[in-house]
Amino acid sequence: MTLKVSDVGEKELVKYIISNSKGITPDDTAITEFDSTNLISTTDMLIQSRHFPKNMSYFHMGFKAVTVNVSDLAAMGAEPFGFLLSMAIPKNLRLDDFKEILNGVLSACDYYSIPLIGGDTNEASEIIISGTALGLCDEPLMRYDYNLGDVIAVTGDIGLAALGFELEDLDNVYSEKALKPKARLKEGQILKKYGATSATDITDGLASELYEIKKDDFGFMIHEELLGISDEYKQLANELDLDYLDLVFHVGEDFELLFTISKDNLEKLPIYYKVIGEVTDSDVIELTLENGFVETIKNKGYEHYVSE
């Protein structure tokens, strides 16, 4: 039988790339020593049919293309340095819509104080926006520096975007988060300054990111009650016939930062955060449910290629 890429999945393909290259640091971004600091670089491609909900405006497509890349800089605690844009658009796209995409890109660059330093266009059958974000960072926030007893926390509510993607009504916090995501750039820099022991951005879902930062002999215990899932959230999920824990753990696109930090440093942290669990030496990733039962969190996130 001939193996297809869908037989192995996106994460395995990326692992294959990493294992075949001497120059790649397996973290949220590339880290390359440069003079007395590090150049932090990351590239991410958004494809209309995959990454832009049908209700998303052209402006917010452009904004999101910057956000997804800046979010990786945020996860390193980096200072932004420059953004490069490469986009492909259908030839029958209205010129005004093209300008709206660019307005979104430029507004996001302003919002994150990252200058747009390069831009190129191509033709394709759908909108494809590839961005590259460059940053600088003396001591990047890595994924694996945590210790037993550190707490695990997030920079904001999670699961909102996942629900937002499912709602028809656009005038609510969930749709707002799904259609107009923002990267936690300042928070990442503060986390680095206050001694966070790891950070990553939540794009593929909380479960998937927990597995991304897991290291041998360590584990995480997450507590459902700490996730602060509102009754409204549970009710809306129920009306849509969706499992609210599945939405919270396995969808993502929140662009909040997931981080670990010692309890001492946590107390000083001058940003909003929500502790959701702690680092253990269990070697597994588990969830204590509100009913007291403990279950293993599945390593399932939003992944291309893999058939359900």
Next chain:
Amino acid sequence: MTLKVSDVGEKELVKYIISNSKGITPDDTAITEFDSTNLISTTDMLIQSRHFPKNMSYFHMGFKAVTVNVSDLAAMGAEPFGFLLSMAIPKNLRLDDFKEILNGVLSACDYYSIPLIGGDTNEASEIIISGTALGLCDEPLMRYDYNLGDVIAVTGDIGLAALGFELEDLDNVYSEKALKPKARLKEGQILKKYGATSATDITDGLASELYEIKKDDFGFMIHEELLGISDEYKQLANELDLDYLDLVFHVGEDFELLFTISKDNLEKLPIYYKVIGEVTDSDVIELTLENGFVETIKNKGYEHYVSE
């Protein structure tokens, strides 16, 4: 009437991006001051149906994705620093073919001595490879520093790829150039060292690139006899019912460097080059034909969107 992007064309879209961003240097790449040098960065997206001839192997798709980006570094005379890869592939692509694309990328990175520092994959209906090349350069080779009397030259034969795209037979220099293009990275560095007064890489065609480097009150006179178009080339074009000058001037994809340099510096230049004309003060771009007639070269190159 509602304007479409196809009504204005790709070059106008890029101009619109540049005019709306304070941070963009309008040259082959972005140039960002950093400590005592400049970070040179460029991003280019290749789309299977647009940029990969049907005879191109998966290996050479990957190789080309690096070449097109490194070629922009070459045009600045930059030293390579790192390459980031972001690709989208159909889910039914054979795993072995994916590996061949990656092999091509890695081989090209080795060839150009540019480390692959980041990689990501996505799903799309066709193969899309977006690359970002980073380089360093203290004094980049800009496009507009030439003077009256400088010669205009190229680093190799031009028009070969254009013919290669049209041929069924693959075992010839033309197909080789079309399917396995190489960037002139070392040549770009040498041109910078030996005082070239401008450089750009030939991707959209010689005519288009001449217009890209034209500045007010200056012009270029190109001489057909200096282009060294072989009888074989003319004959093959004729058999295909194609105008050989159209192939040479208006197709591109040669990835040779087009450059200007003073006559004194030209004599010392330790690389292969071919002088094709000179800088004039005519404010027009002209061609002296072999029959002695002079005609204006049209500003027509390979451009997406614009209907023929």
